[in-house]
Amino acid sequence: MSVGLTGGVATGKSTVSRMLQQRGAAIIDADQAARDVVEPGTAGSNRVRARFGSEVFHPDGTLNRKALGAVVFRDESARKDLNRILHPLIVASMQEAARRIREQEPGRIVVMDTPLLLEENLTSLVERVIVVYVSESIQIKRLMARENIDEESAWRMIRSQMPIEEKKRFADVIIDNSGTLADTERQVDELWGKWLSENGSDLL
Ligand SMILES: CC(C)(COP(=O)(O)OP(=O)(O)OC[C@H]1O[C@@H](n2cnc3c(N)ncnc32)[C@H](O)[C@@H]1O)[C@@H](O)C(=O)NCCC(=O)NCCS
Numbered sequence: 001m002s003v004g005l006t007g008g009v010a011t012g013k014s015t016v017s018r019m020l021q022q023r024g025a026a027i028i029d030a031d032q033a034a035r036d037v038v039e040p041g042t043a044g045s046n047r048v049r050a051r052f053g054s055e056v057f058h059p060d061g062t063l064n065r066k067a068l069g070a071v072v073f074r075d076e077s078a079r080k081d082l083n084r085i086l087h088p089l090i091v092a093s094m095q096e097a098a099r100r101i102r103e104q105e106p107g108r109i110v111v112m113d114t115p116l117l118l119e120e121n122l123t124s125l126v127e128r129v130i131v132v133y134v135s136e137s138i139q140i141k142r143l144m145a146r147e148n149i150d151e152e153s154a155w156r157m158i159r160s161q162m163p164i165e166e167k168k169r170f171a172d173v174i175i176d177n178s179g180t181l182a183d184t185e186r187q188v189d190e191l192w193g194k195w196l197s198e199n200g201s202d203l204l
């Protein structure tokens with residue numbers, strides 16, 4: 001079974017994906033795929049350089065993520081250009097990873113941690129959608145703390161995505177990560193138990 005795990009920036013996707021991994025799911029991480037496809041010398045890296053210039057690269061050829069982030073979270077058309085360049089590469093990389101897991105471990109639950117699953121209409125890649133939810137007021141606090149950024153920069157990132165309240169409407173399952181990590185663990189346990197009873201030992 002393949003599951004799309006999504007939510008807003010800093011609502012807790014990585015936290016929940018870690019919990020699912022501990023219970024036996026295989027995780028495919030879109031943010032990691034986004035890093036792989038811009039490794040120095042790749043087609044992705046060359047295309048980003050052609051569009052955004054050498055200013056968004058370090059002297060050793062690796063992407064200067066903070067510099068590129070500062071550009072794309074301020075400028076909608078730049079962000080769309082970056083999405084157009086990288087998303088086909090990210091999706092191909094994730095599909096290939098999922099294919100390999102299905103081949104080697106048929107029956108394993110595959111979780112695709114994909115921040116822009118809903119914005120980019122990628123739900124056809126997965127059989128279920130989980131949304132990791134916190135209210136916007138918690139989201140902004142956690143985002144500012146994690147990235148060490150001011151409120152305005154945090155809002156810019158949040159506004160570049162579908163509002164979290166709207167994402168909830170597309171969910172088969174909502175994990176509410178507003179409480180403690182133990183509260184979230186309990187919801188993940190319940191969900192995992194439900195999947196196991198629905199699908200039996202196939203999933204293990
Ligand atoms: C802009 C970049 C260089 C910033 O890198 P940085 O290391 O600072 O952040 P990181 O990649 O860890 O992303 C953090 C979060 O930002 C949000 N985010 C990233 N890219 C985008 C985007 N294009 N639009 C809206 N939100 C985004 C996601 O919630 C993501 O989880 C990087 O995010 C990037 O290459 N983005 C384009 C690829 C993409 O769309 N990635 C999301 C996976 S589908």
Ligand SMILES: Nc1ncnc2c1ncn2[C@@H]1O[C@H](COP(=O)(O)OP(=O)(O)OP(=O)(O)O)[C@@H](O)[C@H]1O
Nearest residue numbers: 009010011012013014015115142146177179180181
């Ligand atoms: N239940 C919780 N209580 C307190 N802090 C939390 C909780 N869950 C997550 N956090 C913290 O909130 C921040 C965001 O969580 P996490 O990195 O899992 O989000 P994310 O959705 O994967 O973010 P992104 O998509 O931006 O990478 C992290 O600093 C994390 O440690």
